[in-house]
Amino acid sequence: MIEAINLKKVYRSRRGDRVAVDGISFSVREGEFFSFLGPNGAGKTTTIQMMVALLAPTSGEIIIDGLNVVTYPHQVRQRIGIIFQDPSLDDRLTAWENLEFHGRLYGIDSRTRDKRSNFLLDVMGISERRNDLVRTFSGGMKRRLEIARGLLHSPRLLILDEPTLGLDPHSRRSVWEYIHRVRRDVGMTVFLTTHYLEEADSSDRVAIMSSGKIVAQGTPDRLKKDLSSEMLSVETANPDALNAYLIAHYPSLQNQIRREGDGILLFPLPPGIDLSPWDLLRSIPLPIREASVRRPNLDDVFIYHTGSGLKNENADKRGER
Amino acid sequence: MMEKDVSFKATLGGAPPILASPLKRDLMGIYTLWQRDVIRLWRDRIRLVGSFIQPLLFLFILGSGLSPRMGAMGIMRSGGPLGYQGFLFPGIVAMSVLFTASFAGVAIVWDREVGFLKEVLVAPLSRTAVVLGKIFGGATNSVVQGSLILLLFPLFHLHISPERLILAFLVMILIGLTQTSVGVLLGVRMTSSQGFMVLMNFVILPLFFLSGALYPLDRLPGWLSVASRVDPLSYGVDLLRWDLVGVHYHSLWTDLSSLFVFMGIMGVLSVVLFNKTD
Numbered sequence: 001m002i003e004a005i006n007l008k009k010v011y012r013s014r015r016g017d018r019v020a021v022d023g024i025s026f027s028v029r030e031g032e033f034f035s036f037l038g039p040n041g042a043g044k045t046t047t048i049q050m051m052v053a054l055l056a057p058t059s060g061e062i063i064i065d066g067l068n069v070v071t072y073p074h075q076v077r078q079r080i081g082i083i084f085q086d087p088s089l090d091d092r093l094t095a096w097e098n099l100e101f102h103g104r105l106y107g108i109d110s111r112t113r114d115k116r117s118n119f120l121l122d123v124m125g126i127s128e129r130r131n132d133l134v135r136t137f138s139g140g141m142k143r144r145l146e147i148a149r150g151l152l153h154s155p156r157l158l159i160l161d162e163p164t165l166g167l168d169p170h171s172r173r174s175v176w177e178y179i180h181r182v183r184r185d186v187g188m189t190v191f192l193t194t195h196y197l198e199e200a201d202s203s204d205r206v207a208i209m210s211s212g213k214i215v216a217q218g219t220p221d222r223l224k225k226d227l228s229s230e231m232l233s234v235e236t237a238n239p240d241a242l243n244a245y246l247i248a249h250y251p252s253l254q255n256q257i258r259r260e261g262d263g264i265l266l267f268p269l270p271p272g273i274d275l276s277p278w279d280l281l282r283s284i285p286l287p288i289r290e291a292s293v294r295r296p297n298l299d300d301v302f303i304y305h306t307g308s309g310l311k312n313e314n315a316d317k318r319g320e321r
Numbered sequence: 322m323m324e325k326d327v328s329f330k331a332t333l334g335g336a337p338p339i340l341a342s343p344l345k346r347d348l349m350g351i352y353t354l355w356q357r358d359v360i361r362l363w364r365d366r367i368r369l370v371g372s373f374i375q376p377l378l379f380l381f382i383l384g385s386g387l388s389p390r391m392g393a394m395g396i397m398r399s400g401g402p403l404g405y406q407g408f409l410f411p412g413i414v415a416m417s418v419l420f421t422a423s424f425a426g427v428a429i430v431w432d433r434e435v436g437f438l439k440e441v442l443v444a445p446l447s448r449t450a451v452v453l454g455k456i457f458g459g460a461t462n463s464v465v466q467g468s469l470i471l472l473l474f475p476l477f478h479l480h481i482s483p484e485r486l487i488l489a490f491l492v493m494i495l496i497g498l499t500q501t502s503v504g505v506l507l508g509v510r511m512t513s514s515q516g517f518m519v520l521m522n523f524v525i526l527p528l529f530f531l532s533g534a535l536y537p538l539d540r541l542p543g544w545l546s547v548a549s550r551v552d553p554l555s556y557g558v559d560l561l562r563w564d565l566v567g568v569h570y571h572s573l574w575t576d577l578s579s580l581f582v583f584m585g586i587m588g589v590l591s592v593v594l595f596n597k598t599d
């Protein structure tokens with residue numbers, strides 16, 4: 001469905017060039033649920049803009065549903081439904097008018113348009129508000145309307161750029177219910193970028209992007225297993241001493257020990273040693289207040305590959321809105 | 322809610338609709354964007370009334386205040402002398418068209434700010450269609466605004482025949498299209514509406530003051546005469562004044578051809594510039 005080959009985007013300016021996307025390649029199969037993860041500025045949104053022909057790649061190419069995006073922009077756009085990171089509705093129009101205008105811009109005849117609009121508004125639970133101005137809608141309702149709008153022209157590929165950013169947990173859950181249902185029923189390919197790693201957990205494959213490059217790619221399970229079998233979390237009165245001890249005895253842990261909160265160190269079980277996680281903990285000659293062992297999650301994978309957490313950025317972003 | 326007997330598959334499944342011809346798609350897009358602007362104008366009736374005030378102040382206060390002096394100058398027309406209010410009236414009609422038309426530019430900037438522009442830009446639609454839709458929408462708004470002022474003509478003791486009114490309507494369309502193109506041209510590259518407002522002050526007011534809406538264009542100092550000649554609005558005002566009160570300073574041919582040339586240049590520039598963005 002999506003084929004990106006050495007895709008590169010350089011923003012040129014008088015103050016010098018900035019490489020936003022640095023020669024990435026990836027492919028997404030038909031019907032697949034593919035997630036793009038990365039900190040802000042990693043190049044995710046730039047990649048999406050190239051997919052919908054808003055930006056021309058500096059080099060490399062991107063092919064969607066067998067069509068080169070640069071050569072056939074409109075044919076490609078007709079096949080894509082996109083939910084933008086930021087709101088993109090006309091809030092001076094009613095929900096129904098937003099759908100109607102979208103349908104007309106995508107060349108859908110009025111009968112099909114009405115049938116689909118009715119159905120989608122119903123499914124998204126905003127049927128009774130159809131004739132209200134969008135400016136009176138809550139954030140969750142606006143998002144659901146945007147999803148309805150993105151689906152209206154029956155796209156083959158649904159692009160979701162941070163679809164649940166700024167939504168309360170309840171709205172987030174309902175948004176995902178709808179997306180999963182569309183996937184199940186229609187077999188639509190879904191391309192997601194998100195900050196919420198648990199949302200990416202249910203995807204078929206994940207690509208992690210950092211500074212314009214794809215640094216890891218695979219199924220969530222594979223990526224977690226590649227990182228480590230176990231994650232160890234240790235709380236101690238003297239984290240610096242523990243840190244020094246761990247690096248001295250297990251050099252592979254260099255740059256892999258994370259500090260979480262007061263005196264808590266988090267690190268993967270070093271590869272190639274015979275110890276069980278508990279044996280390793282017992283062998284530490286420093287006083288330990290509390291310790292736990294768990295399976296790695298995507299958060300751990302993400303931090304390992306990008307050297308940064310997402311959690312704080314998340315908080316910042318929500319604060320801005 | 323989720324247990325509907327109609328499924329996603331039945332409603333959304335199947336191949337995507339076959340793309341209509343580019344021309345048909347673009348025409349539909351232009352019509353849709355135009356209709357959106359008209360709906361928004363109708364919803365924003367308050368603004369329509371609000372922008373009614375300014376022209377009235379010009380006509381009643383400035384018009385009355387300057388009337389004794391300007392009237393003494395003796396602006397002549399074929400039927401006899403023309404009072405200053407009568408002289409001013411077409412200029413103020415043109416002014417309200419100009420001010421509203423310039424809003425089409427800020428409307429593009431707003432669309433960018435609230436994100437709706439993205440929705441339009443990722444639609445299978447040429448950028449030319451987007452610009453044209455915006456120009457037609459803005460021009461419609463400005464002609465509606467101008468018509469509201471135009472219909473006040475009996476208050477100023479003017480006698481205008483229905484045919485003249487229809488002709489004035491056509492002239493306003495021409496002015497509206499030209500000035501909306503100017504607005505859109507300025508709005509296409511702007512990303513903040515505050516910035517646009519500042520820029521507009523540097524553009525709209527000179528366009529208005531140089532247009533001859535407030536004073537006769539003959540016997541102007543040299544530099545002013547030159548400046549007014551490059552102001553597209555001066556030809557629109559001239560045409561409107563010829564139609565409504567029978568006074569004009571350029572030949573009709575000059576007026577019409579200048580307006581069309583300006584409109585063409587501005588329209589083409591907007592399209593070219595818009596195609597380059599992002």
